[in-house]
Amino acid sequence: xxxxxxxxxxxxxxxxxxxxxxxxxxxxxxxxxxxxxxxxxxxxxxxxxxxxxxxxxxxxxxxxxxxxxxxxxxxxxxxxxxxxxxxxxxxxxxxxxxxxxxxxxxxxxxxxxxxxxxxxxxxxxxxxxxxxxxxxxxxxxxxxxxxxxxxxxxxxxxxxxxxxxxxxxxxxxxxxxxxxxxxxxxxxxxxxxxxxxxx
Amino acid sequence: xxxxxxxxxxxxxxxxxxxxxxxxxxxxxxxxxxxxxxxxxxxxxxxxxxxxxxxxxxxxxxxxxxxxxxxxxxxxxxxxxxxxxxxxxxxxxxxxxxxxxxxxxxxxxxxxxxxxxxxxxxxxxxxxxxxxxxxxxxxxxxxxxxxxxxxxxxxxxxxxxxxxxxxxxxxxxxxxxxxxxxxxxxxxxxxxxxxxxxxxxxxxxxxxxxxxxxxxxxxxxxxxxxx
Numbered sequence: 381x382x383x384x385x386x387x388x389x390x391x392x393x394x395x396x397x398x399x400x401x402x403x404x405x406x407x408x409x410x411x412x413x414x415x416x417x418x419x420x421x422x423x424x425x426x427x428x429x430x431x432x433x434x435x436x437x438x439x440x441x442x443x444x445x446x447x448x449x450x451x452x453x454x455x456x457x458x459x460x461x462x463x464x465x466x467x468x469x470x471x472x473x474x475x476x477x478x479x480x481x482x483x484x485x486x487x488x489x490x491x492x493x494x495x496x497x498x499x500x501x502x503x504x505x506x507x508x509x510x511x512x513x514x515x516x517x518x519x520x521x522x523x524x525x526x527x528x529x530x531x532x533x534x535x536x537x538x539x540x541x542x543x544x545x546x547x548x549x550x551x552x553x554x555x556x557x558x559x560x561x562x563x564x565x566x567x568x569x570x571x572x573x574x575x576x577x578x579x
Numbered sequence: 580x581x582x583x584x585x586x587x588x589x590x591x592x593x594x595x596x597x598x599x600x601x602x603x604x605x606x607x608x609x610x611x612x613x614x615x616x617x618x619x620x621x622x623x624x625x626x627x628x629x630x631x632x633x634x635x636x637x638x639x640x641x642x643x644x645x646x647x648x649x650x651x652x653x654x655x656x657x658x659x660x661x662x663x664x665x666x667x668x669x670x671x672x673x674x675x676x677x678x679x680x681x682x683x684x685x686x687x688x689x690x691x692x693x694x695x696x697x698x699x700x701x702x703x704x705x706x707x708x709x710x711x712x713x714x715x716x717x718x719x720x721x722x723x724x725x726x727x728x729x730x731x732x733x734x735x736x737x738x739x740x741x742x743x744x745x746x747x748x749x750x751x752x753x754x755x756x757x758x759x760x761x762x763x764x765x766x767x768x769x770x771x772x773x774x775x776x777x778x779x780x781x782x783x784x785x786x787x788x789x790x791x792x793x794x795x796x797x798x799x800x801x802x803x804x805x806x
Contacts, residue, residue: 454669458601467597
């Protein structure tokens with residue numbers, strides 16, 4: 381069964397301000413790019429799809445729990461990259477071998493057993509992205525996935541996006557730049573005035 | 580049903596194991612709780628005087644008050660770590676993650692509190708020169724007290740998680756709810772120290788009931804309450 385994610389009439393109000401208003405969104409397999417100015421509500425939209433933001437109105441539905449990689453890693457700094465990823469794979473009942481493969485794929489094999497707090501910001505970001513491979517997440521929500529990454533890391537993300545898209549995953553990427561992604565995207569959306577518009 | 584319970588338990592143990600690994604690597608929460616407990620017991624004993632502090636009910640009260648604040652300290656520190664880098668979001672997005680978070684944090688706090696109770700209890704026995712009439716009852720009562728406090732403390736800490744004034748709110752929310760546990764633990768410990776087996780077991784049973792009730796309440800409330 382193919383993954384699916386949808387928002388129906390979603391309004392999100394934060395600090396007495398409507399960040400999103402009456403959003404209807406259907407996400408299917410493939411790459412969807414989400415654009416918008418700073419503070420337009422891209423991150424809030426991703427968190428709404430993930431179920432991490434309370435909805436003032438409307439509903440959300442996903443075929444399975446999404447995996448969100450946001451500006452922060454959502455990993456514990458005191459644990460190593462391997463320990464962090466192993467926690468999630470064990471929780472989901474996924475073989476431990478996936479962790480090693482994912483960390484190697486993201487260039488972290490040599491640093492897998494160092495606590496995250498000793499790694500650079502770019503390496504921590506890679507560890508967070510490696511979760512998507514380790515857990516085989518079918519719904520991937522990525523907020524500025526290229527930030528803090530060097531050229532090699534940026535290339536790894538581009539390759540991963542192509543791979544996940546080919547694997548028929550839902551991949552929703554919020555980003556300012558990287559207009560080259562638009563060519564590979566099934567859809568390009570923009571958050572403008574608390575609404576989502578097709579570009 | 581059995582499969583679901585076993586799966587939930589496995590997930591809770593995973594979260595608890597993750598918490599304890601972090602605590603072992605960065606024991607600032609445990610060290611703070613230990614230091615606080617030992618200092619509080621010592622200061623309280625000075626405040627009431629050596630003769631009063633040797634009375635079983637006073638000694639037990641000093642011990643449990645210190646342990647109660649240590650529990651709040653430990654839970655707060657544990658959840659603070661989850662907020663760094665939004666690690667909490669990673670768990671919240673897992674299927675059954677909210678249940679596992681509550682149960683796992685409760686188990687981990689009980690384990691941490693067990694260490695604090697051992698150290699604090701040993702100190703209290705030596706410092707107050709206490710005679711233990713019923714050692715088994717004392718160990719049972721303390722063990723049940725240690726598992727009765729965390730469900731309430733973790734529940735309140737999770738409910739206050741997204742609030743800016745959570746450091747202030749957690750004690751205000753938790754302490755009134757914990758009064759029955761505090762009374763039961765104090766009276767049960769005092770009974771074990773003074774040789775009243777029936778009373779000690781009665782209070783211990785009450786602590787067990789509190790632990791079960793608040794674990795059930797937590798597992799019911801937390802999935803709906805945490806954003």
